[in-house]
Amino acid sequence: MMNYDNLxxxxxxxxxxxxxxxxxCYGLVMEVYRRNGKHIPEYNAxxxxxxxxxxxxxxxxxxxxxxxxxxxxxxxxxxIAIRMxxxxxxxxxTGVYIGNEKFIHIxxxxxxxxxxxxxxxxxxxxxxxxxxxxxx
Numbered sequence: 610m611m612n613y614d615n616l617x618x619x620x621x622x623x624x625x626x627x628x629x630x631x632x633x634c635y636g637l638v639m640e641v642y643r644r645n646g647k648h649i650p651e652y653n654a655x656x657x658x659x660x661x662x663x664x665x666x667x668x669x670x671x672x673x674x675x676x677x678x679x680x681x682x683x684x685x686x687x688x689i690a691i692r693m694x695x696x697x698x699x700x701x702x703t704g705v706y707i708g709n710e711k712f713i714h715i716x717x718x719x720x721x722x723x724x725x726x727x728x729x730x731x732x733x734x735x736x737x738x739x740x741x742x743x744x745x
Contacts, residue, residue, distance in 0.1 A: 659701035675739040
């Protein structure tokens, strides 16, 4: 498993795409994929625009760029779509599965952190897992 210790605690910044200044959730996803040698498409939305974020994620999931996958056979890295206190079906947060049932993501108040996908706090809000397969 790749070491992400130098990302832990990086602060949340809306539209953040820089490890030295901060990330939003998708900026962190882009960084983790970059560190794994994969350059994924840019998607941009304000962190509090749940409907736009959900629309982007649902639209991207229907393209040939991303393919749904399911535990226990998750590739590393693997995008995780998450519903954070929103209406059913609205996905407004992302993280990345990094192996050993763990994922890395960012929280507004704590910054970048690592959690377990099967913890009570997360297993009920994970909406899906997606493998990046590139543009076809």
